[in-house]
Amino acid sequence: DAKTTQPNSMESNEEEPVHLPCNHSTISGTDYIHWYRQLPSQGPEYVIHGLTSNVNNRMASLAIAEDRKSSTLILHRATLRDAAVYYCILRDGYGQNFVFGPGTRLSVLP
């Protein structure tokens, strides 16, 4: 699986938007970009995924650069419950496993 690079930690204020970046300069044409998050004392949970186009769901938006070498997870209004470790993962169409990197620890300040 291709490698991703994320900042170790980020901080946000409650009710403000948060942009979590991910670099994946070695992404291949068949790699999907997945985001998961892990709340304290819980297992990871799916957030969103995409291939080329920007994606929106009830939890977040995913903005993918035109060259696909980077992407940004957007939380439109951070809440205290969004404090978690966010993982950006690449997975190709035939990948057999999910490899998690260190992720970004997001702190949300009241």
Added chain:
Amino acid sequence: DSGVTQTPKHLITATGQRVTLRCSPRSGDLSVYWYQQSLDQGLQFLIQYYNGEERAKGNILERFSAQQFPDLHSELNLSSLELGDSALYFCASSSSAGFVIGELFFGEGSRLTVL
């Protein structure tokens, strides 16, 4: 609730012992993944099964083994336990064999403490 059930939630044992962790995937999911999460290592992929067959292997030690049964539940066996095996062990399930999307659903984990 992800629909993935892991037992036991907590387990304390001694070095040299053997334990079995159990995972029941979401109804209908054929793929099961095992991950180990320790404080200094993050989430490490161990192994994946699809419909009873091993599909992918990650950083799984030879002292560890796993299997998926006909009813699709999976067990992770850890033997000759060492202090460094203390960790959270997560099971995840997915409906796909491993290709295309296949969102992973994680259980709450089994916390193993080796004394």
